[in-house]
Amino acid sequence: MTTETPRTDGALARLARFCYRRRRLVLLTWIVGVVAVAFVGFSYGAASDNDYSGGKSDSAKAQALIEKHFPEQQGDxxxxxxxxxxxxxxxxxxxxxxxxxxxxxxxxxxxxxxxxxxxxxxxxxxxxxxxxxxxxxxxxxxxxxxxxxxxxxxxxxxxxxxxxxxGDKAEKAETPPQGPAEGVGLLTAAVILFIAFGSLVAMGLPIVTGLMAVLGGIALMKLVGHLVPSPDFTVLVCSLIGLGVGIDYALFILTRYRDSLRDGDEPESATVKAITTAGHAVLFAGTTVLIALLGLIAMGQAMMAGVAVGASVTVLVTMIAAVTLLPAFLGFIGYKINALRLPRRTSRQAGGDGAATRERRTPAERWAGVVQRRPLIAAILAGASLLVLAAPALSMRLSLPDASVQPHDRSSYTSHRIISEGFGPGYGAPLIFATEVGSTNGDLGPVVEAVRKTEGIAYATPPRISKDGQAAVFMAFPRTGYQDEATADLVHRLRDDVLPKAPGGEQVYLGGPNAGAIDFAEDTSSRLPLMITVVIVLSLLLLVVLVRSVTIALQAAAMNLLSIGAAYGVLVAIVQWGWLGSALGFPTEMPVTTWVPMMMFPLLFGLSMDYEVFLVSRIREEYERTGDTRTAVTRGLAGTAKVITAAAAIMIAIFTTAVLGPDVSVKQIGLGMAVAVLVDATIIRMVLVPAVMELCGKANWWMPGRRALKADPTPPDGVEEPVRV
CATH class of the missing domain: 3.30.70.1320 (Multidrug efflux transporter AcrB pore domain like)
Known part of the structure; x- marks a missing residue:
């Protein structure tokens, strides 16, 4: 926890001094380490594994039988x-x-x-x-x-x-690379940083730090893939989250460093102070992101466990870079942090009579005053707005993209359209039935006939026996397509009613890519509450340790859930309902990709906690100094509004670049995360947090077994201390 007078003898202070004084050694170590890891990782890293099957579902059992007894069918x-x-x-x-x-x-x-x-x-x-x-x-x-x-x-x-x-290989072959989208995001981030700092030097440090951390993190993730395989979209997810948090963490520390220089500290002292305050908050915030990401392991799915570990490795490297590489850079830069800057007008008004002067109230202070005068109305309006945005999420459908949702200029979409016209939309959504052949089910004729007569089935093929004579398969084609809800209903009807009633049907498993996607979606939906619970509980415990307040931790969890719910709702409205979908590059209405909401939740919960940590830690500092919640919220908001706004703008810019790319699933996660960060940095941080904290008053600082915090024995005099922004 940061205080007004940070410790100068702790582990972080010693680390900051070492990195500052041994800056050449630290920088050389980072450069050599990143180059070496990048060479090994990109040369010998593990290949991607996009297999979402497995477990105990019918589709997994059918696939296991096919792989064992029909090896000739394993080729693409x-x-x-x-x-x-x-x-x-x-x-x-x-x-x-x-x-x-x-x-x-x-x-x-x-x-x-x-x-x-x-x-x-x-x-x-x-x-x-x-x-x-x-x-x-x-x-x-x-x-x-x-x-x-x-x-x-x-x-x-x-x-x-x-x-x-x-075919799957054809779809991947004609999907263009992400292209210059990441470059656009970086350029936008550079512009935002330049506006925030007004200095090319200060602008460059967070970007260089973030890029080095992401490069090393992704290369390390590829090596870890030998132990925990991950799907091919993991690299892009790691790039998005790594750049976002890497630049943001450096931004928070650099802001504190510049504040300390402005207060008269020497560069080394300013570096130590920045690391022991903002750097301490970075470690807490990054740990929250790690906990949230590792919550994906609770899903019990190997593919998502690979994403969780890979992204966690990248975030961990960005955290280490923020508290080691950045202090080394500061050692080289020193007082030149504001070099190459544009001239700016000062807002300070000097008193002609020599009396004490005060800086103008910032827009953030004035806004906090507006919210605090009508906290109940502000909280109700903000909460209602978020609930309205979240409402579409109640109708969310999950699936995996196929050729039918690809851009219409793709050859794979052309193939899908022609096949659907000539042979029916269900040709691209075949259902594969597999069973072991034994004395009790040697004749599959009754099963095939029962499936063929089921409403919604276009036709079924005769059964085929494996070369070893131990298994049999046959296929059936629905009348509806891969993405149609009626196809999922048909799969359930076949499993629950048709197969159990057909002679020998109890041992027949329904699988295939279509059924596998349905099982994956339903398994995700059933396990999502467990993951949400694990992430919230662990994050709350960490936040309680940081702010030493149960009330604020509960507030943070509730507000984070509201912002994530709003992001889910907007995602459903655009992707599934088609509102503005074509304008954002979505070829057609489609279900939300199965792994997107599952991936979004831990990422967004962790990132929301980032902003919560930086805002509340500053409010906590002011409260311990003044003992007044209203003053603490006003000053805390004023002291962090500019940097949080800049950080959020950088996140939004980077996540929005995913919408510019060709992959419909990655576009979804980029859109959802950009919306969530926008909501979090505006409605949550600027309205709900000050309103709710004003309503709670001293109850904000409630902690079981501890007396309420007391005011500073030497409160400030009548002249309010200028607030640094």
Whole structure:
């Protein structure tokens, strides 16, 4: 906990002095360490693991049977979809189609390709639409090698013939990289820092510190992936969260350093004071983020555990950089922290009679006064606004994106559209039934027939026995698509009613990518309350230790839940309901990606606690000095408003860059987190916190087994001390 006179003999003070005095050694260690870890991590890091299956769900059991008894089906496949306006038998159309099929068949990446001219089942009755499956010889083929196949198909379209190449590998191959989005975020952050500090030197330090920390953190995350595998989106999530907190943590410390220089401290003393105050708060805030992220482990899903560990490693490196690398930089910069700055007008008004003068009241002070005069009205209006924003979250649906929600210029979307038109929307959402073959269920005919007669099933295939004779599989295609709620209802009806009533159906497991996505979504929904509980309880305990107040810790938890709920609601309204979705780059209305709300909660809860720590710690300092809650809130808000606003603006800029990218799931998490930070930095910090603390009065500082805090025995005189911003 920070106080007005920080300790100068503690561990943090000693660390700050060491890093300041041995700055060359510290900087060299960081540079060599980051370069070495980056080389090893990016060269020998673990490959991504996007497997969301596993556990005890029916889809996991079906997948286990298929992997054990049908190894020949483990390779990835692509689907070529063909639509010819004059029919595929038109000579010009046939020449083009056969040429494409021959080029795909000749690729070293593909196995034998069956032409639709050789199998009537691959062609619609009107012979305008056809399809064929293209097996890939290597399960781990890089997407860069699949991209030429996508280009062959896209380039061949035209003159009345439309072709599309679908499949997971094709989707990934034609998804462009994030591009310059991160650069846009960094440039925006630089502008914000320059406006906040007015100095190019002060602007550059947080960015350099954040970049070095993120580079080292991501490389280390890739090495940790050998122990805890993580999905491919983990790198982008780590970049977003690492840059956000890395720059923000450096910003908070640098602000305190400049304040201390302004008060007359020497650079070394100012560095020590900044680390023992803002640096101490950074460690608490970062630890809260770590606890929140590791709460993902409570989900019991290997994929999310990998994300949690990977992101935690990145945040941990940014924390270490803030309290070691930044003090070393300050040792080099010293008094030049304000160098290369724009001239600014001063707001100080000198008294002509030589009497004591005071600085003008800042906008934050004036705003705090407005809220404190009508705290109940302010709290009700702010709370109602957040509840309205959160209301759409009650209708949230979860799923995983497929080709139907990709941009319409993608070949994978073209393939989906053609296949849906010719063979039904359920062709892209196959249900795979698997069972072990034994004496009790050797004849799957009754099961297949029961499935075929189920309302919502378009058709079912005959069962196929494995080569070892120990397992059987068959497929059924629903009439509805992958993202339709009716498809999820159909899966439940088959599992709960149809299979149990069919002879031998009790041992049949319903799986496949579609059912797996449904199981993943439902497992996430059922475990989310546990994760939320774990994150809140652990974070509350940490915050109680920091501010030594149960009341403020409970206030923080409630307000964080409100801001996260508001972010969920806005996300549902834009992504699922389609409000402004097209303007923000979402191709169509779609369910929220399953892992997005699960990932958002711990990240946002931890980040919200960051702002809570920095604001409340400053309020606590003022309360211990004055003993007056209203004065403490006013001065605390005034002393942190500018830096929290700048930090929030940086976070919003960085998270918004994800919306500029091509991945619809990453766009969702970027949008949701930007909205949450905006709500947290405005409605929560500027309205709810001062209003609720004004209403609670001295009860804010309640702690079991401890007397209420007393006022400073030497309170300030009638002349209010100037507030530093």
């Amino acid at each position: 496949t692509l689907t070529l979809a063909i639509k010819a306006e004059r029919g595929i038998d038109d000579p010009a159309a046939r020449q083009k189609i056969e040429k494409v099929i021959a080029e795909l068949d000749a690729s070293p990446l593909t196995g034998p390709v069956t032409s639709p001219y050789q199998d009537e089942n691959l062609v619609t009755k009107d012979r305008r639409i056809a399809r064929t499956t293209i097996p890939l010889t290597d399960k781990d083929v890089p997407k860069t090698e699949v991209k030429p196949l996508v280009d062959i198909v896209k380039d061949a379209s035209g003159d009345g013939v439309t072709l599309g190449l679908g």
